[in-house]
Amino acid sequence: MITTYKSILTAEMRSLIDKHVNTFNQIPGVVIIHETENWTVVYMNERGLNQLRLSLQEVCSLTNAEYYGKFFNEDDARDYIPKIAAFMYANNREDTLSYYQQLKFPDTDNWIWHLSSTKIFMRDGADKPVLSLTISIPIDAMHHMASKADRLLEENNFLRNNYESFSKLSKREKTILREMALGKSSMEIAAKLYIASTTVDTHRRNIRDKLHTKSYFEISQYARAFDLI
Template structure:
């Protein structure tokens, strides 16, 4: 029996959580149940509470903002939080949403990558999602996965920070950007696009000016972040 419940939970919801609580404790990860209106925690398995150094009552009394600012990297949260909202709105019975999260535990200086998967756990009589369930598993031991997650986060942050600059490019300039990132010369690009090398050079200057780039490395970052290569 779970010792603390938020008042938002109905008897039916509490019984459902109690019924599965013992199984949740055996899962090799942390189980978190959120209410979907304000996205606050209403249940967390003992493993997660121990990692965060907090009681169930304390974590359930945290607001959404307090919870995320205290334990999560807010930069990568900007990427997955909207996806969770869209997932709940779609309200598909069998769908599961997976995403990476970075958490920092008390007494630790470094972020730890986790792979989390969320599913709708309880719907009301109108079939509206009321509770979601998430299983979160650390991936630090899978070094290649952590490196990949770091790279994806870096690209997502770069995309958000430079989206307005990218919008300044014309369709032709985006094509030129892609070809530059692939290491092609003005003569090669001109032959491929059936334009003069002089025109290509003009486009190259315009691309660098609009993006504020000075190096081929920066050009490549734009091309990767915006899925041109």
């Protein structure tokens, strides 16, 4: 019988998990089952337990703060946690949700990127999700996807930290910001927008003042983070 978090699982839930345990342990990735009310772990396959160096009972007895605080990067968690919540709320029967996560294992200092996919594993009599199934696979640090995930996390963090400044820009200023990030001169921007180059110069100064930017790199950061380019 599977040891579960504070015995919160019903006999039906336990039976469903027991039925698939052998398969879960053959999957070349970590399998995690959460109960959906409090998002606590109620099962993890042997591969995942070995990586965490914990028993199933130890994992399931951790509080959410202990589990997520110890092993997961809170910066990228801010991006995917709302997506998971929305996915569960939508409750679509065949859909899956994929997202990147960074994890840190015992005796290591480096975060390791994982590609995780989640789907609803079990519903109750009212057809509401009660268990979710997630498969998490590490991304080789030399693989281009790991570098891309790093860039996405950096852009998401930049967006959150600078949203207030960006929201001060007018629609016209956002248009000109995009052209600035593409390396266009004031004369080129003026010709494209059918306005005077002196007007463009004024907009450029206002943009830099509102965003507190001094370099082309900072302008490009804003344009990338806010999907202008």
